[in-house]
Amino acid sequence: MKSKSRILREKMSETGLAKIMATHSPLSGRLAMEAGFDGLWASGFELSALYGLPDVSLISMTQHLDMMRSIVEKVDLPVVADIDTGFGNAINVIHAVQQYERAGAAAVVIEDKSFPKVTSLIAGGRQDLLRIEEFQGKIDAACQTRRDPDFLVIARDEALIAGLGQDEALRRSAAYEAAGADMILIHSKQTTPDEIVAFSRAWNGTVPLVIVPTAYPQMTDTQIRNLGNIRMVIYGNHAIRASVAAMKETFAAILRDGGSQIADAQIAPVDEIFRLQDMDQVKKNEKKFLR
Ligand code: SPV
Ligand code: MG
Secondary structure, three states: OOOHHHHHHHHHHHHOOEEEEEEOOHHHHHHHHHHOOOEEEEOHHHHHHHOOOOOOOOOOHHHHHHHHHHHHHHOOOOEEEEOOOOOOOHHHHHHHHHHHHHOOOOEEEEEOEOOOOOOOOOOOOOOOEOOHHHHHHHHHHHHHHOOOOOOEEEEEEOOOOOOOHHHHHHHHHHHHHHOOOOEEEEOOOOOOOHHHHHHHHHOOOOOOEEEOOOOOOOOOHHHHHHHOOEEEEEEOOHHHHHHHHHHHHHHHHHHHOOOOOOHHHHOOOHHHHHHHOOHHHHHHHHHHHOO
16 A cells, blocks of 8 residues: 555656645544645644644644644545654654654654744744754654655755745755755745745755745745746645634624524534534444444
């Protein structure tokens, strides 16, 4: 049987661009699969938000791993695990990669921030990056730890997020490729794609790029493909934002209308939740086994 890492690699080479949706639960993962996404992003931001916490290294590795494991068990798609800084230094990375690979992740993304990190898209955030050599050690440790050679180690370059400019971003990405990274995630919080387009055009490394176009949503799949060296796009927090918008609307409507009579028609029917819970299988099993 093909590993999920192999499936993800093949998806990128066959289609040219893997489309990955963020998840914070098996339920949102299943909805992303049914919508047609190629893979899932086990997002630290989404899980932090689910717990009502800021994304500043407060969620433990165990919490995130448990969530990812429950997604892997329920959803038949490759999962790209957002392991932040790797939960510490290269020693922590070794442990994390062992755990995440064993739990069924297809890839890990490790970012070059110092621990504890600060969420990338916040205005005026404290963005301290590691020395390049130190982060190279973490990438090397991740590569040497994986058991499946197809398991993807993706280095996340936060130089643009930290305001260090394109030259530093290119220097870092080249160093991370030299350390063994299979792909480079280049992140930007500019509200236009210009910075990412410029980086992509200037990138002369051999490994492909990953982007997370949250701050610049105007960038289309076609524009991404046309750049030629981006093989993965992660829709980084759309599951949690869609949920928040839907819940706010429904809760307000129920209070405003003095009951759920109007809201009821606008939300998923209970039968749809039964379907997502696989209740039909429970019924079949009852018939078969309850004697
Ligand atoms: C996440 O979804 O946890 C990410 C993407 O790392 S971002 O929040 O844009 O940094
Ligand atoms: Mg994250």
